[in-house]
Amino acid sequence: MLNTEALAGVRYRENDVRAFEELVRRYDRKLYNVALRLTGNPDEAKDLAQEALLRAYRGFSRFQLGTSFEKWLFRIASNLYIDRLRKQRNVRFESLDEPVPTASGQVEKALPDWSNNPEDVAEQNELADEIQAALQSLPINYRLAVILYDLEGFSYEEISGILRCSIGTVRSRIHRGRRLLREKLAPYVKPAAAAGARW
Amino acid sequence: MTCEKAMSLMSAYLDKELGFDEFRQVELHLAYCEACSQEYESLKATKELLGTLRAAELPREFWPELRERLGAVAAEERVAPARARPTSSARRSSARQLWWRGILRRASGGVGGSLFSSPMAKALVPAFLVLVLAALPMVWSAHRRPAEAQMSSRIDSIEPYFRDYVISEYDRPLSDKTSVGFVVTGQAVTMYTSDLLGPSSKVTRAGSLREASPSPPNTAGNEYTLISYPR
Structure with missing residues (x-):
């Protein structure tokens, strides 16, 4: 928790959009990336991140100064995404019992702009697509926990604050999520073993 | 530890998130x-694979x-609050009105009327x-609390005078001040002392003074030049 956050918060209370922007600028890219990993679609991710920030702006009076603004913001984004999933009747909830989707194009999505990539763009994009597809296939609670920990570097304690669950639950969700990912990404996770089996 | 237990803790172990x-x-x-x-190795490889994703x-x-x-x-939002929601002070005052109405209703008849007539x-x-x-x-003491708080802040402002007093007495070990008193008037604090060996002295300082006076206490005259302690 930074004092500057509280200060920016106080300034924001004076209806200052620019102060709000200043406050959330340090989280915008991280927020967008979480949204991108959750949705797998750049347009949807942009809209989700923007909507989460708008909600934070509207509901700022409910934010308690002195608590972590970051956790609060990511909680809004997570809840927003879960709400959207629930509302979209045509979006199915994956469960552990469902068959593992392969990378043969079951997940239809637009590709994000990985602008910093060097020459091996194609190869890296291919792997990134596989990982993204595998993430997409995880149940939402596992997906959220894995994304927040493995991709965005939040601690278990922070994730328990964001998702409003116990650290034990965070631990179990990350573990189960990773085990599912390991199955889905088997050829990439154990290339040597897989090659050995084939030979 | 059983394998089952170890396996269930493996990710947390990998993340160094265990006790x-x-x-x-x-x-x-x-x-x-x-x-x-x-x-463990395969979970570690999975975690590392996720780490290859670029932001x-x-x-x-x-x-x-x-x-x-x-x-x-x-x-x-600039337009909405005025017409949509009552302000918090308006809500408070309406709540207060309801409270008063309840009291008045009870006092002037209704339940109150029958109660007052019973033995x-x-x-x-x-x-x-x-x-x-x-x-x-x-209730009286609760009302007096702010005044006490004010007094303690006055005591805080007097504290530097004691320090001045100690400094002024440093080169006069045999002096014998019979009394030390303070009079607080608005922003100024005056310290009175009476001395058996010398003349009584008086020190006045405005409470709002912030810059320090470079000269040391003048013990010869009746009035001291004080070192002002910035607060």
Whole structure:
């Protein structure tokens, strides 16, 4: 928790959009990336991140100064995404019992702009697509926990604050999520073993 | 530790998110269990694979679009509160009105009327009065609290004078001040001392003075030049 956050918060209370922007600028890219990993679609991710920030702006009076603004913001984004999933009747909830989707194009999505990539763009994009597809296939609670920990570097304690669950639950969700990912990404996770089996 | 337990803790072990005891137990288990070691290695590889994902840049249009949406919300909120929601002070005052209305209704008839006419109520009224009288000093002291707080802040402002006094007496070990007094008037504090060996002295300082006076206390005259301590 930074004092500057509280200060920016106080300034924001004076209806200052620019102060709000200043406050959330340090989280915008991280927020967008979480949204991108959750949705797998750049347009949807942009809209989700923007909507989460708008909600934070509207509901700022409910934010308690002195608590972590970051956790609060990511909680809004997570809840927003879960709400959207629930509302979209045509979006199915994956469960552990469902068959593992392969990378043969079951997940239809637009590709994000990985602008910093060097020459091996194609190869890296291919792997990134596989990982993204595998993430997409995880149940939402596992997906959220894995994304927040493995991709965005939040601690278990922070994730328990964001998702409003116990650290034990965070631990179990990350573990189960990773085990599912390991199955889905088997050829990439154990290339040597897989090659050995084939030979 | 059983394999089942070790396996369930493997990700947390990998992330160093276990307590010391559990961490040590898993570590020991891994030292001799081949199956769990494989589990550990494969989870580690999975985690590393996720780490190869690069963070995407924020789309260029992200902030221009969002600023527009935020501006619209801000404009909406500037208009909305006045007509939509009662302000918090308005809510408070209406709550207060309701409270008063309840009191008045009870006092002027309704339940109150029948109560006051009963013999039990006649006995209760003096008891109630005694209670009120007993509670008065407590209420009175609660009202006096701000004044006490004010006094303590005055004491804080007097504290530097004691220091000045100690400094001024440093080269006069045999002096014998019979009394030290303070008079606080507005922003100024005056210290009076009477000395058996010398003339009485008086020190005045404005409470709002902030710059330090470079000269040391003048012990010869009646009035001291004080070192002002910035607060």
